[in-house]
Amino acid sequence: MSSTDCAIEAHQLVKTYAVRGSKPRGHARGIRALDGLDISVPRGIIYGLLGPNGAGKTTTVKILTSLARPDAGTARVEGIDVLARPARVRQVIGVVAQRSGADPTATGRENLMLQGRLYGLRGQDPRARADELLGHFGLTEAAGRLVKTYSGGMQRRLDVALGLIHRPAVLFLDEPTTGLDPEARTAMWLEIARLATHEGLTVLLTTHYLEEADRLASRLAIVDRGRVVTSGTPDELKGELRGDVVHVELPADTDASLVRNVLAGLPQVRDVLIAGRDVSARSDDGAAAVPVVLAELQRAGIHAASVAVARPSLDEVYLRHTGRRYSESAALGPDADENERELMEATK
Amino acid sequence: MATEQLNSGQLNSVPSGPADLPAGPRPAGPSGRVPFRTALAHTWYLTGRKLHALVRQPWVLAFSVVQPVIWLFLFGQLFRKVIDIPGFGYHGTYLDYLVPGLIAMNAMSNNMWAGMTMIEEIDRGTLNRFLTSPASRIGIMNATVAEQAVSTTVQSLIIVVLGLAGGARYHGGVAGVAVMVAASIGVGVVFGALSNAVGMTLRSREAIIGVYTFFMLPLIFLSSAFMQTRLMPGWMQAIASRNPLNWVVQIGRSAVSAAPDWGAIGVRCGGLLVLAVACVAVSVLTFRSYSKNV
Numbered sequence: 001m002s003s004t005d006c007a008i009e010a011h012q013l014v015k016t017y018a019v020r021g022s023k024p025r026g027h028a029r030g031i032r033a034l035d036g037l038d039i040s041v042p043r044g045i046i047y048g049l050l051g052p053n054g055a056g057k058t059t060t061v062k063i064l065t066s067l068a069r070p071d072a073g074t075a076r077v078e079g080i081d082v083l084a085r086p087a088r089v090r091q092v093i094g095v096v097a098q099r100s101g102a103d104p105t106a107t108g109r110e111n112l113m114l115q116g117r118l119y120g121l122r123g124q125d126p127r128a129r130a131d132e133l134l135g136h137f138g139l140t141e142a143a144g145r146l147v148k149t150y151s152g153g154m155q156r157r158l159d160v161a162l163g164l165i166h167r168p169a170v171l172f173l174d175e176p177t178t179g180l181d182p183e184a185r186t187a188m189w190l191e192i193a194r195l196a197t198h199e200g201l202t203v204l205l206t207t208h209y210l211e212e213a214d215r216l217a218s219r220l221a222i223v224d225r226g227r228v229v230t231s232g233t234p235d236e237l238k239g240e241l242r243g244d245v246v247h248v249e250l251p252a253d254t255d256a257s258l259v260r261n262v263l264a265g266l267p268q269v270r271d272v273l274i275a276g277r278d279v280s281a282r283s284d285d286g287a288a289a290v291p292v293v294l295a296e297l298q299r300a301g302i303h304a305a306s307v308a309v310a311r312p313s314l315d316e317v318y319l320r321h322t323g324r325r326y327s328e329s330a331a332l333g334p335d336a337d338e339n340e341r342e343l344m345e346a347t348k
Numbered sequence: 349m350a351t352e353q354l355n356s357g358q359l360n361s362v363p364s365g366p367a368d369l370p371a372g373p374r375p376a377g378p379s380g381r382v383p384f385r386t387a388l389a390h391t392w393y394l395t396g397r398k399l400h401a402l403v404r405q406p407w408v409l410a411f412s413v414v415q416p417v418i419w420l421f422l423f424g425q426l427f428r429k430v431i432d433i434p435g436f437g438y439h440g441t442y443l444d445y446l447v448p449g450l451i452a453m454n455a456m457s458n459n460m461w462a463g464m465t466m467i468e469e470i471d472r473g474t475l476n477r478f479l480t481s482p483a484s485r486i487g488i489m490n491a492t493v494a495e496q497a498v499s500t501t502v503q504s505l506i507i508v509v510l511g512l513a514g515g516a517r518y519h520g521g522v523a524g525v526a527v528m529v530a531a532s533i534g535v536g537v538v539f540g541a542l543s544n545a546v547g548m549t550l551r552s553r554e555a556i557i558g559v560y561t562f563f564m565l566p567l568i569f570l571s572s573a574f575m576q577t578r579l580m581p582g583w584m585q586a587i588a589s590r591n592p593l594n595w596v597v598q599i600g601r602s603a604v605s606a607a608p609d610w611g612a613i614g615v616r617c618g619g620l621l622v623l624a625v626a627c628v629a630v631s632v633l634t635f636r637s638y639s640k641n642v
Contacts, residue, residue: 018641060475061402067476067479067642090482090483093480095477095480097477097480098473099472099476100473101474101476101477103398105401105404110397114394114396115481118390118394118482119481162477
């Protein structure tokens, strides 16, 4: 991909946060948040950065949005060098950070109008643009209310509106649905999906939800311990795992070794796993394998209770590239904000 | 949800490329440097945000002067014989003597909590939102200075009025009171800017409290707020003459006296102004260290 096609290009980003109180004899030890991260994001798509908390997603966003300076590496947004010309970059990006950032003691409209003025809207423009966005995000009725009275979902929609006030070329969405209830999350997904339909807008979305990345991102990079371990479209990533998973549910009193013997001999399936009554096996073509599997089981006198074919999930992609189950990594820090706070505490 | 209310026409009008950024001057020039006019405009907008919040919670301001008002009447009564000490050399009541001291003390004390607001804005993400926008760094700091100036003025005037009600007299008239209040703004800016710098660098409320306890009472008692410096031991006098809080007390006391020493007032105001500009500059520079560790 040549640089002119890229909305975002980052090369070998390294960022270490100092840990206060642990400097053994001049050796600065710290938390290495980024360890040579590379990404290139084509224009006009939603690009997902997927990884567990603490993987380095937020640090990446902070560097790309000119907030933090990396220890090493280069970054360009819309072709502009972030380190050399941060002020130029700020003109073309919109940022929706993990923490709201909206002023709770001001109204939604006041927040938007101030944001518009800071981006250089003049005269009647800030108000007109604020009202337009309030309407777009379903906040017209709440426009004159103080933001501290907003629900979590409303605040998040206001945050996105704040990021869009100046019609940016690139929008950064850092964990946009963390902390939202399922209903508000679904609503936010619809909003984000709609953003992508606009020609020209590039969205960099970070998330630790596999489902969110799968649903929204047309390309994604899996980030682990400060590096990109793999990237591609969700289908490409899952396709690398070669094939589908065939799940068979057995009757209660089935002999597992018999099942294994039956399935092991079939060329259509491999990697047979039996856990209790559940059997899963990989197949290059799940749909074609199902009738064969069922017929062979039947011949051995086993009547399957149910059968299903599934495409491999991102969870399996993550497992393959990091050697860990995603759910195990995520369990380390279920609350993103909490995790970031811990990092901040550690940097003090 | 908004989804249902939308048609494709509205959709097209929302985000798109940088080409349809509104016409008019772009805030940053090609060099990426924010021009002076933008800094001024941003100071104005961001100050408006702060003052709006202040107006919505006026009781916070009133509540913050409770402590100095208690000191005013308690100390005014408790120490009223102090002026009879030989060598005290003050013509007037102890309450007259005390008001300029308490105004300076209140200005310093309240502004030293500015860093708490800064930490709150960092925690909430508001500061980061401004820092990733073209908002002028100088404008961000100026807005906190301007808000502090407004609240310090209101608080100082409350103390002036309550002092008057309690029997204090300001022979220097309105002009004298205005100079006294202006000096209190100056010392407020000095300590407010330092508090912001501490808050942004250390990002810990404990640090703000620590700085407060370390400086507040020593600087008060190393000034002429409660006691004439000429009655202090020599080493205390030496520190007091270099203590900006003491300059403010002396400016105020002289300005509201029957015969202000405008020369001395001018020199001390000049010193205070230089110090205030330096402290605000330091707090603006703190953004750099912030971006290294954010």
